[in-house]
Amino acid sequence: MRVTGARFPGRYIQAPELLSRLGSEVCSLGSHALCLLDGTLASRLEPLVYKGAGSSLKVVCRTHGGECSETEIAASVKAGRDEGVDLVIGVGGGKTLDTSKATAHELGVPVVIVPTIAASDAPCSALAVIYNEDGSVAYDRFLSRNPELVLVDTQIVAQAPARFLAAGIGDALATWYEAQSSLRADVPNCWGTHGAIVAHEIARLCRDVIFEHGAAALTDCDSNTVTPALEAVIEANILLSGAGFESGGVAGAHAIHHGLCELEDVHHHLHGEKVAIGVLAMLLILGEDDEFEHVRDFCKSVRLPVRLADVGIVEVTDEKLDRVGRRACKPGDIMKNEPIEVTPGMVADALKRLG
Ligand SMILES: [Zn+2]
Numbered sequence: 001m002r003v004t005g006a007r008f009p010g011r012y013i014q015a016p017e018l019l020s021r022l023g024s025e026v027c028s029l030g031s032h033a034l035c036l037l038d039g040t041l042a043s044r045l046e047p048l049v050y051k052g053a054g055s056s057l058k059v060v061c062r063t064h065g066g067e068c069s070e071t072e073i074a075a076s077v078k079a080g081r082d083e084g085v086d087l088v089i090g091v092g093g094g095k096t097l098d099t100s101k102a103t104a105h106e107l108g109v110p111v112v113i114v115p116t117i118a119a120s121d122a123p124c125s126a127l128a129v130i131y132n133e134d135g136s137v138a139y140d141r142f143l144s145r146n147p148e149l150v151l152v153d154t155q156i157v158a159q160a161p162a163r164f165l166a167a168g169i170g171d172a173l174a175t176w177y178e179a180q181s182s183l184r185a186d187v188p189n190c191w192g193t194h195g196a197i198v199a200h201e202i203a204r205l206c207r208d209v210i211f212e213h214g215a216a217a218l219t220d221c222d223s224n225t226v227t228p229a230l231e232a233v234i235e236a237n238i239l240l241s242g243a244g245f246e247s248g249g250v251a252g253a254h255a256i257h258h259g260l261c262e263l264e265d266v267h268h269h270l271h272g273e274k275v276a277i278g279v280l281a282m283l284l285i286l287g288e289d290d291e292f293e294h295v296r297d298f299c300k301s302v303r304l305p306v307r308l309a310d311v312g313i314v315e316v317t318d319e320k321l322d323r324v325g326r327r328a329c330k331p332g333d334i335m336k337n338e339p340i341e342v343t344p345g346m347v348a349d350a351l352k353r354l355g
Contacts, residue, residue: 023054037061039066064096075282179199182248182337257275276281
């Protein structure tokens with residue numbers, strides 16, 4: 001049976017200084033929360049969380065260890081059980097948020113996600129990427145439901161380095177192209193559902209918002225100022241891209257991202273930066289040369305990489321490109337969601353053309 005559908009978080013809200021209303025926003029979900037705080041920001045965030053919780057919400061804060069690993073999740077689950085919490089709140093970047101989702105899932109309680117950066121479209125999703133202790137990816141864990149609430153304090157996001165926002169734009173850039181590929185190939189998303197009309201419209205809107213407001217949002221982020229442009233791009237990076245990719249499907253751009261991650265060279269670069277290279281290479285592979293020019297100009301305008309050297313691959317060799325191509329086209333993996341058959345050689349050629 002061909003089933004169409006879409007996935008969303010239970011509720012999504014954003015505003016400057018929204019963390020100050022944490023207690024009243026989550027009171028329908030629970031009254032005693034385990035709050036996982038990103039280790040890099042814990043000392044700054046902890047007082048804001050306690051203040052925002054007010055008198056209606058009892059909070060126990062725990063500083064996240066840095067990795068979303070089975071060990072970290074087990075320790076958080078134990079902390080939650082010992083305290084008898086009925087809610088998990090994650091405040092931080094992707095790994096803290098994914099740990100919070102997995103912890104809540106194991107405890108069988110709702111989860112509230114508070115992203116402190118807009119660097120990827122992970123916050124709204126029902127997915128947690130689990131890492132090994134050495135920092136390599138272990139596996140993707142698909143959870144039974146999306147976060148009950150995603151609360152974005154745009155003042156906090158505006159205070160983070162603009163590079164994170166740019167990376168989020170790179171991740172959001174892939175959403176439209178991958179949903180389009182999935183539609184043309186008539187393949188389902190990771191949950192076995194074909195994207196509903198709303199999935200593709202959200203992906204289109206995601207693209208339009210970042211194209212229109214991306215460059216201005218980065219300038220505003222440089223000055224740590226929340227403006228309508230920055231608010232729009234934060235929503236595109238987190239909500240539109242999140243619902244768009246989960247519902248519309250992923251394809252070649254992320255496949256090439258996975259390939260690039262095989263190389264030590266790229267390890268200091270952010271997910272969305274590598275995804276942007278994947279989008280550009282896929283447009284070349286699909287022969288969409290005019291769109292490639294347009295997207296490359298856009299990437300330059302929003303500080304995203306356009307050449308291999310921009311993501312750390314300074315010395316380009318056939319051996320490296322072959323490794324990237326083979327991982328990108330791993331049989332049964334997401335490259336199959338493209339409407340044409342893509343070979344490792346085609347990936348290597350496209351990356352070479354990027355220079
Ligand atoms: Zn992504």
